[in-house]
Amino acid sequence: LAEELWTSYTALWHGGPAPRPVPAAPDFARYAASTRHSGVPDAVRHYWAERLAARGTPLRLPYDGDPDAPATGPIVQHHGAFDAESSAGLERLAAAHGVSLFHLLLAAYVRCLARWTGRRDIAVNVARAGRDDRFDGVDRLVGPLADTLPLLCEADGEEPVVALAERLRRRWLESERHAGVSSLDLAGMLPGTGTGPRTVSPAGFSFARFPAAAAPGCPVEVRATAAGTGSATTRLSLLCWADGP
Numbered sequence: 001l002a003e004e005l006w007t008s009y010t011a012l013w014h015g016g017p018a019p020r021p022v023p024a025a026p027d028f029a030r031y032a033a034s035t036r037h038s039g040v041p042d043a044v045r046h047y048w049a050e051r052l053a054a055r056g057t058p059l060r061l062p063y064d065g066d067p068d069a070p071a072t073g074p075i076v077q078h079h080g081a082f083d084a085e086s087s088a089g090l091e092r093l094a095a096a097h098g099v100s101l102f103h104l105l106l107a108a109y110v111r112c113l114a115r116w117t118g119r120r121d122i123a124v125n126v127a128r129a130g131r132d133d134r135f136d137g138v139d140r141l142v143g144p145l146a147d148t149l150p151l152l153c154e155a156d157g158e159e160p161v162v163a164l165a166e167r168l169r170r171r172w173l174e175s176e177r178h179a180g181v182s183s184l185d186l187a188g189m190l191p192g193t194g195t196g197p198r199t200v201s202p203a204g205f206s207f208a209r210f211p212a213a214a215a216p217g218c219p220v221e222v223r224a225t226a227a228g229t230g231s232a233t234t235r236l237s238l239l240c241w242a243d244g245p
Helices: 002-013 028-035 042-053 084-096 101-117 161-176 183-189
Strands: 121-128 147-154 203-209 236-242
Touching: 042 183, 084 101, 101 121, 101 147, 101 161, 101 203, 101 236, 121 161, 147 161, 147 183
Parallel strands: 121 203, 203 236
Antiparallel strands: 121 147
16 A cells, blocks of 8 residues: 555656546455354364463563553653664574574563563464455455464573574464464453453564555655554563565
8 A cells, every 4th residue: 555655646746647546445344254254263272272271370560560450551662773784683693593583583572571570481462464364356455454363482591592583483383373363262262250451461572564665766765663563451562663675
């Protein structure tokens, strides 16, 4: 959508013709409901129910107030950026160990969660784009389809972060093989009947890319400067993004 926007903007800037009107979009929610299989596959439900039942109590972050009460404000955001040299160094380090930048940064986050909570068993709700489904007659999707999928892992304080990243790559691949569940489905599988927020983890992680390429001759430069991710049950979230090539 962003690429089409800037292509049309560039054409108008240079005196080109106005873009053709976009045909009316179908009611996607109704269309998806009519074509998508209902319910969670039994094998996927069994996989997550078994693993969630074996987990201990949810992570208790040391500064999140009452963990059984709804989150309250203020919501604080901290922004930072790596320079080009540091970013390139992280990418080289990840590539040297057969992982992506996503796995390396996730491993660093898991290590921090283990240190802050004093626990080895760590769960993180990892954001996913939610665009894996394919629908007949639909070539491209525009809109917020994202959801989260848990990463359940063990963290050892003595393990090098690159070794942890290698393990998380395999563990995340296993989670994605059982990705046919929503956050709401997972909340219903959690053991117990407490009144507090029902989530696999109060910690979230998101790694995004903003690859929208401006059209040749575009008179403006577009860069992502801020973003956020989370839900009503999120107490701590790390969002990383790469806006370069």
